[in-house]
Amino acid sequence: MYTSRIIGLGHYVPDNVVTNDDLSKIMDTNDEWIQERTGIKERRFAVKGTEDTTSGMGVKAAKIAIERAGIDKDDIDFIIFATLSPDYYFPGPGVMVQKELDIKTVGALDVRNQCSGFVYAISVADQFIKTGMYKNILVIGSELHSHGLDMTTRGRGVSVIFGDGAGAAVLTRSDDNSRGILSTHLHSQGEHAEELALTAPGMGTRWVNDILKDHDNGEEDTSYFPLMNGQFVFKNAVVRFSEVIMEGLMQNGLNKGDIDMLIPHQANLRIAQFIQKKFGLSDDQVYNNIMRYGNTTAASIPIALTEAWQEGKINEGDTVVLAAFGSGFTWGSVIIKW
Known part of the structure; x- marks a missing residue:
C-alpha cells in the first residue's frame, strides 16, 4: 500500500481587514467583549464584486500550493473542495476550480462537513492515494462567510466570529512508509x-420562494442566518x-x-x-x-x-x-x- 504525502501548501485571504472596533460601529459590541470570548482581534472580509468568491479564493490558494509542490497543474488527478459557502447552491466549487485552473478533465468532489471539512477532505484524498487510484490530489478549503452573516446586534454572537479565506494542499503518492x-x-x-446550523434555504424547511414571499410582505426571516x-x-x-x-x-x-x-x-x-x-x-x-x-x-x-x-x-x-x-x-x- 502507498503512503500519501503533502508536498505543497498555499493560502489566500482577502486584503480587507475588519477589526473588532469596525464591528462595534455597526452593532452593540466592543473589542474587549469579542477578545475575551473568542480571542479574535480582526478578520478578513471579501469585497463584493471582486474575484474573492469561494472558488476564486480557492483558486488563488491552489495556484500557490501547486507551484510549491513542483508539479504542473495537469499532473493533478483529482480535486476535493471543502466548504459550507459555495458560489452556487449547485454546482459545487470543485468544478469551478477545474475550470479556472484549466486543468484537464478530472474528477471533482465537494465536501460539506463545515469546520471538519478539510480534515474529511484530507482523509478522502489519503484513501484514494493509498489504494493507488490517484497519484496527485488537490485539496482545498475555502469560505466566504461575510456576505451571509447577520451583521446586527441580534446576530453578534455568531457574526463576530467568522472570516473569509482559503487554504490548499497537494497530496502525492509515496513509497516511503516512514513519512x-x-x-x-x-x-x-x-x-x-441543529445546535449549529443554517436551515434555509433548504428543501425540508424554508425554500427561496418562502423567503421572497416574506420579504414581499414586509416580514423579516432570520432562518437564512x-x-x-x-x-x-x-x-x-x-x-x-x-x-x-x-x-x-x-x-x-x-x-x-x-x-x-x-x-x-x-x-x-x-x-x-x-x-x-x-x-x-x-x-x-x-x-x-x-x-x-x-x-x-x-x-x-x-x-x-x-x-x-x-x-x-x-x-x-x-x-x-x-x-x-x-x-x-x-x-x-x-x-x-x-
Whole structure:
C-alpha cells in the first residue's frame, strides 16, 4: 500500500481587514467583549464584486500550493473542495476550480462537513492515494462567510466570529512508509445537527420562494442566518477534540509527548488553549491564527498549516496533528509524519 504525502501548501485571504472596533460601529459590541470570548482581534472580509468568491479564493490558494509542490497543474488527478459557502447552491466549487485552473478533465468532489471539512477532505484524498487510484490530489478549503452573516446586534454572537479565506494542499503518492499521513479519524453525531446550523434555504424547511414571499410582505426571516448554541458547542468541542487526538496518537503508538505541532481548527482561541493545557503542550507546539483571521471554517486548518510551515515551525520528521470539530456535529483528526 502507498503512503500519501503533502508536498505543497498555499493560502489566500482577502486584503480587507475588519477589526473588532469596525464591528462595534455597526452593532452593540466592543473589542474587549469579542477578545475575551473568542480571542479574535480582526478578520478578513471579501469585497463584493471582486474575484474573492469561494472558488476564486480557492483558486488563488491552489495556484500557490501547486507551484510549491513542483508539479504542473495537469499532473493533478483529482480535486476535493471543502466548504459550507459555495458560489452556487449547485454546482459545487470543485468544478469551478477545474475550470479556472484549466486543468484537464478530472474528477471533482465537494465536501460539506463545515469546520471538519478539510480534515474529511484530507482523509478522502489519503484513501484514494493509498489504494493507488490517484497519484496527485488537490485539496482545498475555502469560505466566504461575510456576505451571509447577520451583521446586527441580534446576530453578534455568531457574526463576530467568522472570516473569509482559503487554504490548499497537494497530496502525492509515496513509497516511503516512514513519512506522510499515518492515519485519519472521522466521526459524527447528527442528533446535535441543529445546535449549529443554517436551515434555509433548504428543501425540508424554508425554500427561496418562502423567503421572497416574506420579504414581499414586509416580514423579516432570520432562518437564512447561521444559528449556534455557543455554550453547548464549546462543551462538546473540548471533549471531542481530546478524544479524536488521542485516538490518532494511540493508533500509531504515540503519546502526547510525541506531538511536535498541533494545528487545531480555529473555532475559538479558548478551545485551543483548553486543549493545549490538557495535552501539556507549549506555545511553540500549537499554532493559532484565529486572532488575525477569525473562524474560516473549512479554510482554517489549511491556512494555519501553511503559515506554520512558512514560519519554519514544521520540519521534516515532525509529528503533526490536525484536529477539527464543527457543525453536524462532525469531528476528526489527521496524524502526519512530516
